[in-house]
Amino acid sequence: MNDSNVILSVKDLVVKFNLRGNVLTAIRGASLDLYEGESLAIVGESGSGKSVFTKAFMGLLDANGWIESGSILYKGEDLAKYKREDDWIKIRGKEFAMVFQEPMTSLNPLRSIGSQVEEAVTLHQRLRGDEAKQKVIEILNDVGIVNPEKRYYQYPHEFSGGMRQRVVIAIAVACNPKILICDEPTTALDVTIQAQILNLLKKLQKKYKLTIIYITHDLGVVANVADRIAVMYAGDIIEIGTCEEVFYNAQHPYTWALLSSLPQLGVKGEDLYSIKGTPPNLFNEIKGDAFAPRNERALKIDFVKRPPYFHVSPTHKAKTWLLHPKAPKVEPPESIKFLRKKWQVMSNE
Numbered sequence: 248m249n250d251s252n253v254i255l256s257v258k259d260l261v262v263k264f265n266l267r268g269n270v271l272t273a274i275r276g277a278s279l280d281l282y283e284g285e286s287l288a289i290v291g292e293s294g295s296g297k298s299v300f301t302k303a304f305m306g307l308l309d310a311n312g313w314i315e316s317g318s319i320l321y322k323g324e325d326l327a328k329y330k331r332e333d334d335w336i337k338i339r340g341k342e343f344a345m346v347f348q349e350p351m352t353s354l355n356p357l358r359s360i361g362s363q364v365e366e367a368v369t370l371h372q373r374l375r376g377d378e379a380k381q382k383v384i385e386i387l388n389d390v391g392i393v394n395p396e397k398r399y400y401q402y403p404h405e406f407s408g409g410m411r412q413r414v415v416i417a418i419a420v421a422c423n424p425k426i427l428i429c430d431e432p433t434t435a436l437d438v439t440i441q442a443q444i445l446n447l448l449k450k451l452q453k454k455y456k457l458t459i460i461y462i463t464h465d466l467g468v469v470a471n472v473a474d475r476i477a478v479m480y481a482g483d484i485i486e487i488g489t490c491e492e493v494f495y496n497a498q499h500p501y502t503w504a505l506l507s508s509l510p511q512l513g514v515k516g517e518d519l520y521s522i523k524g525t526p527p528n529l530f531n532e533i534k535g536d537a538f539a540p541r542n543e544r545a546l547k548i549d550f551v552k553r554p555p556y557f558h559v560s561p562t563h564k565a566k567t568w569l570l571h572p573k574a575p576k577v578e579p580p581e582s583i584k585f586l587r588k589k590w591q592v593m594s595n596e
């Protein structure tokens with residue numbers, strides 16, 4: 248990873264919404280460098296801002312939302328300055344494509360699968376007639392749809408949930424995007440199908456040279472597919488690092504809480520850990536570390552001053568005062584200590 252590979256650079260992004268005259272700050276100065284060809288998972292509880300953050304890159308914010316400040320640099324242009332739908336049309340599909348959670352809402356029930364994929368091929372790859380159809384069949388085959396020549400003429404209701412999600416992915420890939428954003432792509436599917444779809448995305452990433460952002464509330468789901476993990480809380484990325492760094496050497500107490508609530512890490516015979524309290528009200532100004540009121544290990548300063556990023560390694564940083572050189576030593580929960588022991592072994596290998 249080096250700076251010349253940065254494909255998208257978001258700096259200090261602030262996104263607000265107006266709700267019946269009251270203003271809510273959904274993204275509170277979040278920054279992110281995305282590297283070409285990587286897969287990055289953005290994780291966090293419901294409402295942490297994962298979807299709004301990525302929708303801002305595609306000009307897909309709801310009508311009552313706007314980018315208040317910050318920049319989104321892509322190919323030398325600042326997308327945060329785009330005001331007109333015409334500007335976004337150049338980006339959407341062609342440069343960035345999105346796969347949503349519920350495939351049925353992304354597909355038109357009245358049109359054949361083939362014609363829906365073909366529309367994307369015609370629009371973005373400038374192919375026509377037989378050539379376009381051949382391309383569609385090739386893509387349907389690539390996404391694992393058996394007998395694509397026959398399936399081409401079928402309708403969404405003739406496909407299972409997993410197969411429909413494959414079609415949605417085919418449409419996204421048919422646009423030839425550089426960046427694919429997958430918003431909870433497997434939440435609506437059962438566990439075996441989930442794994443198949445994630446494997447498929449991994450395979451397509453290589454063939455189509457995609458940079459992928461996975462959005463999920465489930466750290467467990469992305470463990471096998473993401474190169475890096477960004478943890479979001481109350482509209483900011485509070486920790487980011489390689490998958491191993493975030494799993495085994497997490498630094499922010501919120502990341503500790505997320506990890507401790509994973510069923511895979513549960514201590515036998517104990518109830519599953521759940522994060523106490525509720526996220527802050529984004530209509531109010533947030534002072535200090537937004538997680539402090541829910542953090543039983545919070546320091547005094549956490550309630551007063553917002554922490555900057557502190558680097559743990561060149562690829563790993565977190566916004567927590569615990570990383571300040573003068574911070575008192577705070578013991579993480581048992582499950583995190585267990586992971587850190589593994590990290591020490593891994594680091595010495």
Ligand SMILES: Nc1ncnc2c1ncn2[C@@H]1O[C@H](COP(=O)(O)OP(=O)(O)OP(=O)(O)O)[C@@H](O)[C@H]1O
Pocket residue numbers: 264265266271273291292293294295296297298299300309310311312464529
């Ligand atoms: N159109 C809107 N008007 C007002 N508030 C909004 C709007 N869209 C999103 N928000 C608010 O912005 C915040 C971030 O929402 P977002 O959908 O990005 O969360 P998320 O992390 O993706 O959650 P989930 O996992 O539930 O999708 C939430 O507080 C949400 O209520």
